Amino acid sequence: xxxxxxxxxxxxxxxxxxxxxxxxxxxxxxxxxxxxxxxxxxxxxxxxxxxxxxxxxxxxxxxxxxxxxxxxxxxxxxxxxxxxxxxxxxxxxxxxxxxxxxxxxxxxxxxxxxxxxxxxxxxxxxxxxxxxxx
Numbered sequence: 240x241x242x243x244x245x246x247x248x249x250x251x252x253x254x255x256x257x258x259x260x261x262x263x264x265x266x267x268x269x270x271x272x273x274x275x276x277x278x279x280x281x282x283x284x285x286x287x288x289x290x291x292x293x294x295x296x297x298x299x300x301x302x303x304x305x306x307x308x309x310x311x312x313x314x315x316x317x318x319x320x321x322x323x324x325x326x327x328x329x330x331x332x333x334x335x336x337x338x339x340x341x342x343x344x345x346x347x348x349x350x351x352x353x354x355x356x357x358x359x360x361x362x363x364x365x366x367x368x369x370x371x372x373x
C-alpha cells in the first residue's frame with residue numbers, strides 16, 4: 240500500500256503521528272509511523288529493508304516507540320494487526336491478543352438492504368432453462 244507523501248507529512252507535522260526510524264550508517268533500514276492520542280497510540284505503518292530484517296532492526300524501532308509511549312503516560316499501544324510471524328514477533332515484545340468489537344450505526348433502510356443482500360446471496364439460483372416435457 241502506498242500513501243500520499245503529503246498525508247504522512249501532515250500527520251507528522253501536526254503532531255498526530257510520530258516516526259521511529261532505525262539507521263544503519265546513512266541508510267534507514269526500519270521505520271514505524273504511529274498515530275498518537277492521549278489514550279492510546281496506534282502503529283499504523285511499519286516497514287524494513289531486507290538488510291534491516293536480517294539484523295532485526297524493527298525491534299529497536301518498537302522498543303523506542305514503547306518507551307516513548309510509556310514516558311508520555313500512554314496506557315495502551317496498539318502494534319497493529321498481524322498473523323503468523325508478525326503476531327509471534329509482537330508476543331516477544333509482551334503483546335497480548337485482545338478481542339475486537341465492531342459497532343455499526345446505520346439507517347433502517349441500509350440495514351434492510353444489507354440483510355436482504357445476504358439472504359439473496361444464499362438462496363439457490365433459479366433455473367434458467369425450461370423443464371423437459373416427458
